[in-house]
């Protein structure tokens with residue numbers, strides 16, 4: 001459990017001061033519930049750390065792939081963050097929510113011409129260029145539109161972070177970015193030096209997600225600053241911005257032991273200061289792109305328990321009214337989650353169950369070997385820490401409508417994304 005939760009007099013789990021059983025009753029299940037106060041606190045922790053360790057010369061750009069809807073862009077804007085978007089859809093949503101274009105970082109390993117044109121016309125702050133084809137397309141489009149644009153190069157720093165192989169991106173065998181050790185990144189910078197419209201202002205890397213060690217980030221920072229020095233010497237370009245991406249791990253279960261961001265940021269900032277001094281470069285403007293660590297622990301998913309199937313000597317299945325359609329992370333990465341029977345939250349966890357979804361798919365599981373309170377059909381089950389990469393990765397497989405998202409703050413709740421209706425499911429069918 002985390003600081004957002006408690007158990008009230010009825011023995012119900014509360015989040016952000018709101019009774020989860022009452023929320024389930026009011027809005028139906030499955031339901032995503034997010035603690036707005038916690039999201040804002042997390043944003044502030046990053047901002048304070050940037051003030052403390054970089055004298056305010058930096059920004060945390062929320063990686064909105066973790067959870068994207070209009071309201072989150074409003075919240076992070078109010079908290080003074082930038083955002084990272086990775087598609088025209090995220091960009092469009094952020095702009096519609098009134099997010100300032102100049103604080104947007106546009107990512108993607110295969111941006112289409114249409115997406116780049118949209119970004120140019122919307123005067124997006126920074127394009128993080130992934131490959132030479134994109135660089136040339138961008139320059140051509142900028143020429144046509146008579147505009148200039150600040151760009152960063154995405155670099156694979158050759159750092160192997162220890163996390164699930166599907167969410168590891170800093171090593172040479174990755175589809176993202178220019179490799180450092182082969183000279184590909186330096187060659188790309190050389191090409192940038194010859195461009196008139198796309199202005200190279202910095203370097204970016206993102207080594208992976210759900211990482212607990214600090215050293216891979218320090219190593220990546222040192223390598224990128226080394227490359228900045230080389231680019232200055234060999235291409236005559238002074239790069240003032242260092243974007244280290246996101247990836248800071250969060251606690252999903254008792255097994256996870258993340259370093260508090262403040263300590264983490266302090267150590268990375270030391271590495272940056274030392275490396276800049278060694279290269280004779282000014283300390284760059286630092287950008288971080290936290291996604292999971294902003295919203296992950298702030299969210300839970302509420303389900304109604306349906307069928308219970310005990311297979312003697314094998315396991316007990318508890319089926320819920322959602323599953324891989326609202327949370328595909330177990331199916332994709334065998335991610336572990338903690339679960340609580342929300343209407344019996346004060347009782348000890350005496351059962352070990354497999355939590356199964358409702359899809360026509362044996363792999364549609366949310367957790368195996370999960371410890372929960374005694375549980376029967378009709379109970380409300382809360383799966384914790386689902387704020388990141390759940391709603392944003394949800395699907396309509398089996399034509400299951402996506403759940404609503406409710407924000408809670410000081411005990412009050414409001415819908416920020418409506419539940420999909422059956423009509424929504426057939427809206428585009430002809």
Ligand SMILES: Cc1ncc(COP(=O)(O)O)c(C=O)c1O
Nearest residue numbers: 063206209246247289290291292
């Ligand atoms: C380029 C980039 N930046 C930031 C993030 C956010 O990562 P996380 O949610 O692990 O902080 C990602 C996702 O892994 C990413 O690909």
Ligand SMILES: N[C@@H](CCCC[NH3+])C(=O)O
Nearest residue numbers: 065167209210329388389
């Ligand atoms: N979607 C992944 C992480 C990938 C992050 C995006 N680069 C997850 O749920 O953990």
